[in-house]
Amino acid sequence: MDIIYDLHSHSTASDGTLTPTQLVQRAHEAGVSVLALTDHDSTEGITEAQQAASMCDLQLVPGAEISVTWTGRTIHIVALGINPHSPSLQQGLKKLVEFRHWRAEEIGRKLELKGIGGAYEAARTLSNGTLISRTHFARFLVEQGRAKDMRAVFRHYLVKGKPGHVHGEWASLDEAVGWIREAGGQAVIAHPARYRLTRTKLRKLIRDFRDAGGAALEVVSGSHSVDEAFTMAAHAKDYELLSSAGSDFHSPEQSWTELGRLPPLPHGCVPVWRDWGFC
Numbered sequence: 001m002d003i004i005y006d007l008h009s010h011s012t013a014s015d016g017t018l019t020p021t022q023l024v025q026r027a028h029e030a031g032v033s034v035l036a037l038t039d040h041d042s043t044e045g046i047t048e049a050q051q052a053a054s055m056c057d058l059q060l061v062p063g064a065e066i067s068v069t070w071t072g073r074t075i076h077i078v079a080l081g082i083n084p085h086s087p088s089l090q091q092g093l094k095k096l097v098e099f100r101h102w103r104a105e106e107i108g109r110k111l112e113l114k115g116i117g118g119a120y121e122a123a124r125t126l127s128n129g130t131l132i133s134r135t136h137f138a139r140f141l142v143e144q145g146r147a148k149d150m151r152a153v154f155r156h157y158l159v160k161g162k163p164g165h166v167h168g169e170w171a172s173l174d175e176a177v178g179w180i181r182e183a184g185g186q187a188v189i190a191h192p193a194r195y196r197l198t199r200t201k202l203r204k205l206i207r208d209f210r211d212a213g214g215a216a217l218e219v220v221s222g223s224h225s226v227d228e229a230f231t232m233a234a235h236a237k238d239y240e241l242l243s244s245a246g247s248d249f250h251s252p253e254q255s256w257t258e259l260g261r262l263p264p265l266p267h268g269c270v271p272v273w274r275d276w277g278f279c
Contacts (some may be wrong), residue, residue, distance in 0.1 A: 005273055006260050007036040007061065008078055008190060008218065008246020012128050014044030014065075015135035017251040020049035023031060023259075024139050026252070028056045032260040034273065036061035036080055038247065041096040043084035054181040064089075064228065065190060066179070067170035070205060073197075074168050076190040078218065078246070079180040080272065086183035093179075096178075097131055104132035106166045107158070108204065111137070114163040134158050135250070150254075186215035186272060188244045192235075193221070193228035206239050212238055216242035216272040220265055222257035223248060233266040243269035 010016035011023045018026060020037060023045075027035045035058060036048045046062045053060035062084050068075045082089060084091075084101035108120025138153040147153040157164045169180075179188040189209055192202060206217065219226075219232040220243075236243045243265050247257045265271060 002261075003033040004031055004260050005034045005245055005271075006032045006247050006249070007034070007063070007188075007272070008038050008065070008221070008245050008264065009035060009249040009259065010039050010046045010065075011037060011049070013037075013038075013042050014039035014131050015127075015250060017253070018105040020045035023059060023249075024049050024056070024060065027234065027259045028058045030258065034059045034061060034276075035259070036063040036078075038063040038065045038078050038246070039046035040065050040076075040133060041067055041093050041100065043082070043090075044128075044130070046084045062187070064093065065261060065271065066093070066176040067168065068173050069168060069170045069175045070143065070173050070208070071201075073195065074170060074194065075173070075205065076172070077176045077181065078188040078190045078244070079185045080188060080216075080244070081276070082180060082183040082185035084183075086179070089179040089183040089247055092175060096170060097266040100131060100133065102165045103168065104137075107134070107137055107164045110166065111157070111164045111268070116141070116144070116163075119164075122200065134164075135245065136221040137164065147259040173208055174212045177209070177214050181213050186242070187213065188218050189214065190218050190224045190234055190246075191221040191248060192217055193225075194223050203238075204234055206241070210239050210241060214241070216244045219269055220245035220262050221248060221274040222246070222262070225262065230266050231264065233269050236270075237268060241270040242274065243271075244272040 011020045111119040122140040126136040177187045217236045
């Protein structure tokens with residue numbers, strides 16, 4: 001029986017809608033063998049997820065998805081196989097969560113100026129109370145009938161040039177990769193095709209990432225097309241990086257990112273899990 005890996009998922013510890021326990025149970029029911037919990041800038045759900053995984057035939061990989069600012073752009077770096085108690089990692093994540101609180105208040109203030117009151121309070125209610133993301137604002141705006149779905153909210157309210165946009169100042173690439181390595185983990189560029197970088201800029205990002213000590217590219221992603229996966233596989237090979245695969249699951253309502261529903265890595269990829277002992 002093939003081992004199914006899904007190395008990018010979210011719970012209510014950040015902006016997912018399932019608790020860590022529910023997430024693990026859903027992954028198990030979907031046939032996932034190895035699941036990484038990679039909440040945004042948080043490791044709070046890992047202990048609960050590990051307990052749930054121990055009750056079923058599933059291997060839980062502790063992780064996180066760290067927000068990075070690179071040449072003025074927000075990039076996400078997935079951490080896999082970390083020690084969640086690493087002091088340097090926790091100190092870094094604490095700063096990012098503090099910034100998220102400030103950003104959430106600013107988003108709420110800006111939306112109120114555009115006649116959308118109560119957004120911050122609603123987003124906080126929809127969150128776990130410790131980490132508020134743009135996704136929580138998006139859910140509120142959909143509930144209010146301001147947009148037909150989450151994608152439309154981001155397009156019309158939360159991206160650059162729109163009413164609720166607040167520029168992010170996150171960790172540097174070197175900082176994030178350093179935290180991950182000090183925590184004993186592997187750093188992965190999340191969904192690289194989603195940043196819509198030119199080929200030249202993407203390759204510069206990958207080169208900078210590799211030089212910082214990064215380990216892998218997320219070649220197969222819930223937001224990548226088949227062609228994009230093959231392109232990212234070629235980049236991984238060119239820069240001698242490992243390849244990862246993850247759905248980026250957030251919610252059962254987003255069926256296009258269902259847990260474990262991923263194509264295999266393209267031929268020639270060296271999987272990030274090669275030396276994990278699960279294969």
